[in-house]
Amino acid sequence: MSFLRLGLCVAGVYAMFLLWAIAQERLSVPFQSIDGTSAHKFKSPLFMGTCQSALSALSALLYMLFRRKAGQTLSQMLGMAGTSKPAPAPPQANGNGKTNGVANGNGKAYTNGHAHQDKPSVRYDTTSLLLRYLQCSVFITSAAPFGFAALSYITYPAMVLGKSCKLVPVMLMNVLLYRRKFAPHKYLVVAMVTAGITMFMGFGEEKPGKGKGGHGAKNGDGGGELSMSTQLVGIGYLLVNLAIDGATNSTQDEIFARYKVTGQQMMFWINLFCTVLTSVISVLPLPYIPVLHPSSTGTELSGALEFIRTHPDVKIPLLQFSLTGALGQLFIFETLQHFGSLTLVTITLTRKLFTMLLSVIVYNHTLTTGQWGGAAVVFAGISVEAWVKRKDVHAKRVIQEKEKAKIKAL
Numbered sequence: 001m002s003f004l005r006l007g008l009c010v011a012g013v014y015a016m017f018l019l020w021a022i023a024q025e026r027l028s029v030p031f032q033s034i035d036g037t038s039a040h041k042f043k044s045p046l047f048m049g050t051c052q053s054a055l056s057a058l059s060a061l062l063y064m065l066f067r068r069k070a071g072q073t074l075s076q077m078l079g080m081a082g083t084s085k086p087a088p089a090p091p092q093a094n095g096n097g098k099t100n101g102v103a104n105g106n107g108k109a110y111t112n113g114h115a116h117q118d119k120p121s122v123r124y125d126t127t128s129l130l131l132r133y134l135q136c137s138v139f140i141t142s143a144a145p146f147g148f149a150a151l152s153y154i155t156y157p158a159m160v161l162g163k164s165c166k167l168v169p170v171m172l173m174n175v176l177l178y179r180r181k182f183a184p185h186k187y188l189v190v191a192m193v194t195a196g197i198t199m200f201m202g203f204g205e206e207k208p209g210k211g212k213g214g215h216g217a218k219n220g221d222g223g224g225e226l227s228m229s230t231q232l233v234g235i236g237y238l239l240v241n242l243a244i245d246g247a248t249n250s251t252q253d254e255i256f257a258r259y260k261v262t263g264q265q266m267m268f269w270i271n272l273f274c275t276v277l278t279s280v281i282s283v284l285p286l287p288y289i290p291v292l293h294p295s296s297t298g299t300e301l302s303g304a305l306e307f308i309r310t311h312p313d314v315k316i317p318l319l320q321f322s323l324t325g326a327l328g329q330l331f332i333f334e335t336l337q338h339f340g341s342l343t344l345v346t347i348t349l350t351r352k353l354f355t356m357l358l359s360v361i362v363y364n365h366t367l368t369t370g371q372w373g374g375a376a377v378v379f380a381g382i383s384v385e386a387w388v389k390r391k392d393v394h395a396k397r398v399i400q401e402k403e404k405a406k407i408k409a410l
Contacts, residue, residue, distance in 0.1 A: 002338075009335040013347050014354070016328030021160070021355040022362055023321035028151035031311040041152075042314055044304035045145040046278045048321060053140075053274035055326035060268035063330055067264075079265030080126050130269070132255050136248050137273035141281075143244035146237045149291045153234025157367065160356040161196075161378055162238045185388050192381030199374030237291065256336075263333025271329075 027048065030039035042048075064077050075081055150159055255266060282301040308314055335344045356375065360367060367375075 005334075006339060009331050009339070010347055012331030013328060013335065014351055016324045016331060017351055018355055018358055020321060020324040020328055021156075021359065023317040023324065024148075025151070025156040025359055026317040027314070027321060028148065028156070031313050034310050034312060040307070040311065042304075042307055042311070042318075044282075044300050044307065045148040046141075046282050046300050047304035048148070048318065049141060049144050050275055050278040050282060051318060051322040052325040053271040053278065055322050056329050057268055057271035057275055059326045059330055060264045060271065060333075063264050064268065078268065079129075079259075079261040129255070129259050129261070132251060132259075133266070133269040134273050136251050136255075136270045137277055139244050139248040139251065140270065140274055141277045143241050143248065145291050146241040146244070150234045150237040150241065153237065154231055156359045157356045157371075157375075158234075159238060160352050160359065161375060162235065163242065163352060183388075185384060189381045189384055192384070193378050196374045196376070196378030196381065199370055199377065263337035264330070267329055267333045 027042055030041050032039050068077050073081070147159070147163075154162075252266065255261065282304070283299050285299055308318075332344065335347060
């Protein structure tokens with residue numbers, strides 16, 4: 001049964017997020033206006049986030065209702081019953097700032113997919129749990145616009161490659177700010193990833209802003225010749241996105257470690273808060289704010305609805321982006337709950353490789369030999385990290401099994 005569940009999770013993550021990536025890239029390039037005389041980019045990242053988070057919260061709620069046990073109250077179903085582990089042991093770090101301890105709703109905690117029985121639970125304040133969910137929602141709402149803005153300065157394959165390298169900014173900040181030391185292989189991984197990204201950006205000839213069907217730059221919407229300094233702006237936006245993503249992941253790990261919640265409960269509350277946050281911000285008459293509020297007139301909601309009216313071609317990719325993102329999150333949290341973050345990292349890593357390849361095929365990106373070499377160096381470096389982590393986890397399990405055998409012998 002576990003192999004079948006893992007297979008379904010892998011297939012679901014791959015299918016949903018490969019389609020999601022295609023839609024995301026399409027939303028980053030100009031759309032023809034209804035009269036066919038001009039093309040403009042969709043500049044409403046918060047509206048995109050609202051659509052996706054609303055569908056994600058709805059899909060999580062429907063999933064919980066479908067899996068609801070007989071006699072379970074609404075508060076129990078939503079994870080508001082108020083029980084937690086009394087004094088959870090610090091989860092084992094997996095090398096990139098994430099932890100590998102994940103709790104599910106049946107009293108078992110999973111460490112990289114290996115279950116062990118929890119101690120008796122105690123009451124906790126549900127307000128503290130909701131504040132943790134709100135914290136994640138603020139991080140997610142802040143991170144998304146930076147990732148979307150980066151696509152105006154770098155190509156989508158370059159962005160996917162950069163998103164695969166969360167370990168680099170995490171390690172650099174730890175070394176520079178806290179003088180922390182890491183295992184020798186981690187410095188090798190960082191060196192390989194940095195070299196690979198440098199090769200990918202340095203050997204690139206294609207410029208961002210080019211979409212399928214040859215949508216070029218019209219009315220100042222990008223696609224022209226960009227200098228290396230301009231591309232560095234895109235890399236800067238991407239680094240901000242990665243840093244906030246790292247804060248989100250660590251907070252989610254903290255929630256799983258301290259509270260007795262399921263992945264779908266976390267998914268529901270985080271996306272519900274995200275929907276409320278982005279909806280409120282979208283109706284506020286904010287001034288022009290780079291990245292976060294790129295519209296200079298009216299509210300983001302009115303601007304988004306007007307764009308949809310005058311550029312009807314945006315409807316299908318917007319729906320595809322929202323729906324596949326919502327369904328994909330179900331598989332993400334299911335994997336996280338039952339198999340641990342190590343398995344999830346492995347799945348998402350390989351998925352990003354296929355995402356980059358699919359983007360090249362679908363949108364006719366042209367990669368030079370040097371760029372292919374850079375991508376190979378990056379994924380080789382990350383594979384070294386994944387292999388060492390897998391080896392360490394296997395060694396720990398062997399030790400645990402030996403200790404159990406000794407205890408039984410006594």
